[in-house]
Amino acid sequence: xxxxxxxxxxVLFFGTTGTWATGMDARQEVSLPATLKTxxxxxxxxxxxxxxxxxxxxxxxxxxxAAQIAESRLGMSSLALHGANRAGPYMPPAMRKAGxxxxxxxxxxxxxxxxxxxxKTYKALSQITASCITCHAQFRLR
Ligand code: HEC
Numbered sequence: 001x002x003x004x005x006x007x008x009x010x011v012l013f014f015g016t017t018g019t020w021a022t023g024m025d026a027r028q029e030v031s032l033p034a035t036l037k038t039x040x041x042x043x044x045x046x047x048x049x050x051x052x053x054x055x056x057x058x059x060x061x062x063x064x065x066a067a068q069i070a071e072s073r074l075g076m077s078s079l080a081l082h083g084a085n086r087a088g089p090y091m092p093p094a095m096r097k098a099g100x101x102x103x104x105x106x107x108x109x110x111x112x113x114x115x116x117x118x119x120k121t122y123k124a125l126s127q128i129t130a131s132c133i134t135c136h137a138q139f140r141l142r
Contacts, residue, residue: 074106100130
């Protein structure tokens, strides 16, 4: 097991398994104004949809489509779309960091898939999902 996998497994174990077992929720509550919360949850559902569309494009060998979805909806180009400058100030530093690591990983994915480097592509894809998991294990909205 590589270091990154060990860290992620630890986050998952303590972040989710431990709390299921006790019926408690140890995630940190982050308070957002109602409209920003609605907007963020809407973005979240689009994140999942974008991931699905990326996998679907990969399955059809359509690298351009996969890159375009990743960059525009998850990557650095998506920051404006997500209103990052409005929600960012409400987020604890670790939450912003997880968000930025998602956006960086998605932009790396977009480049790698266009270079047809499958190892880099899947590495970046798993860094995307690792960012989702890391943030979800630590934070919830109020
Ligand atoms: C920077 C932190 C962060 C990142 C990164 C992140 N999320 Fe979330 N996500 C959240 C928070 C916080 C919630 C609300 C959880 C709660 O209140 O219980 C959420 C909720 C969701 C929901 C539920 C939406 C709803 O309508 O209730 C989905 C689906 C989701 N995220 C998908 C994803 C996917 C897929 C990724 C990665 C591509 C991702 N998220 C990355 C923080 C994040």
